[in-house]
Amino acid sequence: MNLKTHQLSAAVFWLLIINLLLTPPLPAAGEEGDIYSKVPEKMPEKMTPLDCARCHYDIFMTIKNGKGAHRFPCMDCHETFHSFRRGMKYEDVLPKCTECHDYPHGKSPDMTACKTCHQKPHAPLASLDIEQLLPFCGKCHPGPAGQLKEHPGSHSKLSCNACHNKYHGNIPKCTNCHGTPHTKYVDNKGCVKCHPAHMPQDVSLPSNVPNNICAKCHPEPAKILAGSKKAHSKLHCVFCHSYKHGFIPKCQDCHGVPHPQSVIEGFKGCLDCHGNPHDLELAGEK
Numbered sequence: 001m002n003l004k005t006h007q008l009s010a011a012v013f014w015l016l017i018i019n020l021l022l023t024p025p026l027p028a029a030g031e032e033g034d035i036y037s038k039v040p041e042k043m044p045e046k047m048t049p050l051d052c053a054r055c056h057y058d059i060f061m062t063i064k065n066g067k068g069a070h071r072f073p074c075m076d077c078h079e080t081f082h083s084f085r086r087g088m089k090y091e092d093v094l095p096k097c098t099e100c101h102d103y104p105h106g107k108s109p110d111m112t113a114c115k116t117c118h119q120k121p122h123a124p125l126a127s128l129d130i131e132q133l134l135p136f137c138g139k140c141h142p143g144p145a146g147q148l149k150e151h152p153g154s155h156s157k158l159s160c161n162a163c164h165n166k167y168h169g170n171i172p173k174c175t176n177c178h179g180t181p182h183t184k185y186v187d188n189k190g191c192v193k194c195h196p197a198h199m200p201q202d203v204s205l206p207s208n209v210p211n212n213i214c215a216k217c218h219p220e221p222a223k224i225l226a227g228s229k230k231a232h233s234k235l236h237c238v239f240c241h242s243y244k245h246g247f248i249p250k251c252q253d254c255h256g257v258p259h260p261q262s263v264i265e266g267f268k269g270c271l272d273c274h275g276n277p278h279d280l281e282l283a284g285e286k
């Protein structure tokens with residue numbers, strides 16, 4: 001026996017051993033029983049969605065967890081199924097959204113590719129993804145988008161999703177970002193009556209704003225007004241500073257010309273004699 005044949009027979013020996021180890025034993029009859037001694041449960045003639053779900057588990061669960069309006073029997077949408085064959089187009093055996101819905105957002109090319117936004121046909125609302133939606137917000141919501149654009153302020157620099165985050169339709173609290181606002185936060189309604197959400201810098205003042213809100217930032221005139229005994233002290237700041245924040249009325253807007261020309265001649269204005277509008281002490285009255 002030369003060295004070569006010795007090596008060869010050793011290799012053959014080990015191959016045989018490995019082969020033995022890897023080969024599974026033949027099923028010993030009787031151990032698991034003869035599978036053909038049993039009869040399988042037949043798929044029912046008319047399958048229910050639960051039957052479909054035995055194979056299409058994920059789809060069933062998507063519909064179930066989506067909690068949307070598509071929770072009706074599979075076959076209502078899939079009148080035919082398991083009909084896909086070689087040479088066919090896959091999408092031709094599947095239902096089309098437009099068969100039931102037409103084109104709810106119009107026929108512009110952006111809006112006809114339903115699955116760009118409704119990513120899962122079986123849970124069309126739950127699968128709306130706000131990142132995918134972002135390029136289209138303004139198409140469906142021209143009002144907010146227009147305000148942000150036409151009234152450039154700090155909010156215009158933010159993406160829609162910086163505020164409407166997490167899921168489509170989510171409304172943020174102002175205090176998510178404005179931790180300690182200048183008035184007490186109760187709800188957004190309290191803020192947006194002066195600051196429309198999409199153009200907050202364009203402050204509009206309702207006619208019933210209490211003076212203490214203005215006093216926070218304008219303590220001086222507020223103090224003077226509150227301490228005055230004259231008729232103006234009964235008025236709301238916004239009765240005079242109406243319409244827009246920062247608006248300054250003219251005395252004549254309300255009083256016309258109350259004195260004969262001869263009385264006021266030589267004076268620059270009403271305040272020469274009436275002092276401060278928030279106080280109205282005539283010169284020398286105190």
Ligand code: HEC
Nearest residue numbers: 049052053056059060070072073074077094095096097121
């Ligand atoms: C509201 C209608 C509707 C219902 C209900 C529905 N489907 Fe579908 N299904 C569709 C549409 C539409 C598509 C095709 C989506 C596409 O174009 O990709 C589809 C695609 C499929 C597909 C192939 C694509 C994939 O996602 O694998 C399977 C499989 C399927 N559905 C199974 C089911 C089963 C099972 C049920 C019930 C548990 C069911 N469907 C309920 C509308 C429906």
Ligand code: HEC
Nearest residue numbers: 047048051052054055056074075078080081082083084093
């Ligand atoms: C025994 C398993 C099984 C059951 C039960 C079953 N399917 Fe399928 N189905 C498959 C397989 C496998 C495919 C091909 C691979 C795939 O697309 O997932 C398929 C594909 C599909 C498709 C896409 C392709 C086509 O040809 O239509 C639809 C739609 C579908 N099934 C709907 C249903 C519906 C509805 C039911 C219940 C009425 C159902 N299936 C029950 C296994 C099953």
Ligand code: HEC
Nearest residue numbers: 068069070076077095096097099100101114118121124125
């Ligand atoms: C076989 C008919 C059918 C098909 C196909 C179908 N739907 Fe529906 N869909 C309905 C019905 C019925 C409702 C519930 C009534 C309604 O809102 O019109 C519904 C509701 C919806 C809703 C509303 C809200 C909710 O709670 O889920 C959306 C969104 C929707 N479908 C999107 C789609 C999309 C996207 C497709 C294609 C991937 C599609 N549908 C395919 C029948 C269908």
Ligand code: HEC
Nearest residue numbers: 097098101102103104110111112113114116117118136169
């Ligand atoms: C650009 C993204 C986008 C595309 C593309 C899109 N949708 Fe929608 N769809 C939405 C959003 C967002 C809603 C609003 C959901 C809500 O009410 O909260 C919606 C709502 C719906 C609704 C329920 C409310 C309604 O208006 O009737 C249906 C049904 C619907 N879409 C079907 C479709 C169908 C069918 C297509 C394709 C022809 C489609 N969508 C394409 C984003 C889209």
Ligand code: HEC
Nearest residue numbers: 137138141144145155158159160163171172188189192197
């Ligand atoms: C700085 C945060 C912020 C940004 C940025 C923002 N929003 Fe809003 N949005 C809000 C708040 C807060 C409300 C609730 C306002 C209210 O209660 O009156 C709201 C309300 C809405 C509403 C429902 C009420 C309405 O006015 O129609 C829509 C739709 C909307 N936003 C869309 C958008 C879109 C689209 C964009 C981007 C173009 C956007 N928003 C950018 C904070 C924001």
Ligand code: HEC
Nearest residue numbers: 105130133134136137138140141160161164168169170171
């Ligand atoms: C395909 C049209 C469509 C697109 C795209 C779309 N929306 Fe909407 N959106 C709707 C519809 C429809 C409603 C529900 C109708 C309603 O309540 O006014 C809605 C509701 C909302 C609401 C809640 C309104 C309320 O009063 O509670 C907000 C906020 C909103 N969308 C913001 C956005 C933002 C931000 C984007 C982009 C990331 C966006 N939407 C994209 C159609 C759309």
Ligand code: HEC
Nearest residue numbers: 153154155162163172173174176177188191195197200201
């Ligand atoms: C996602 C964060 C965010 C939310 C939510 C938010 N804001 Fe702002 N807002 C900002 C930022 C950032 C600025 C600019 C820096 C600053 O003043 O803090 C700003 C500025 C402002 C300004 C100053 C005017 C301007 O254009 O600079 C007002 C007023 C304002 N926000 C009011 C509101 C009100 C009211 C709400 C709720 C309806 C709200 N904000 C919700 C982020 C937000």
Ligand code: HEC
Nearest residue numbers: 174178181182183184185186190191194195203209213245
């Ligand atoms: C009565 C009207 C009114 C109400 C209600 C109101 N604000 Fe203001 N807010 C103003 C005025 C006026 C200014 C000053 C604007 C300027 O500087 O030109 C202002 C300024 C701001 C500013 C920018 C300056 C600063 O203080 O940082 C922010 C942010 C702000 N408000 C947020 C809010 C929030 C959040 C709420 C709700 C909790 C709210 N505001 C409620 C009238 C109001």
Ligand code: HEC
Nearest residue numbers: 182205209213214215216217218237238241245246247248
């Ligand atoms: C958050 C602080 C803040 C609040 C609240 C606030 N203001 Fe102001 N206000 C300012 C600032 C800052 C200015 C100066 C910058 C400007 O012109 O916008 C100003 C300017 C004014 C001016 C113009 C002053 C001038 O010299 O031209 C008037 C008038 C005024 N505010 C009245 C009010 C009234 C009335 C209220 C209550 C409804 C109010 N403000 C609430 C901060 C505030």
Ligand code: HEC
Nearest residue numbers: 211214215218221222225232235236237240248249251277
């Ligand atoms: C009867 C009408 C009237 C009422 C009420 C009133 N104001 Fe004035 N206010 C004026 C007039 C007029 C001027 C302009 C005075 C001038 O031309 O120098 C003025 C000026 C101002 C100014 C700018 C000059 C300054 O004094 O700083 C501020 C700020 C102001 N008012 C805030 C307030 C606040 C805050 C309140 C409520 C606490 C208030 N006003 C109530 C009429 C009024």
Ligand code: HEC
Nearest residue numbers: 229230231232239240249250251253254270271274277280
């Ligand atoms: C937005 C309207 C408005 C403006 C602007 C206004 N007033 Fe008046 N003023 C009133 C009202 C209302 C009264 C109370 C009238 C009454 O009781 O008959 C009043 C009362 C007065 C009185 C009587 C004081 C008293 O206690 O009897 C004087 C004086 C007066 N105003 C001067 C002025 C001067 C000066 C200005 C400009 C600096 C001015 N007013 C601006 C609405 C206004």
Ligand code: HEC
Nearest residue numbers: 251252255256257258259263264267269270272273274282
């Ligand atoms: C030369 C000083 C002087 C000038 C200028 C002046 N007033 Fe007077 N005004 C008076 C005096 C004095 C009274 C009477 C004292 C009082 O009733 O408190 C008075 C009274 C008033 C009254 C109360 C009248 C009433 O019937 O109760 C009003 C309102 C008034 N002035 C508004 C104005 C207006 C508006 C201007 C500017 C167009 C103005 N005044 C300019 C000195 C002046």
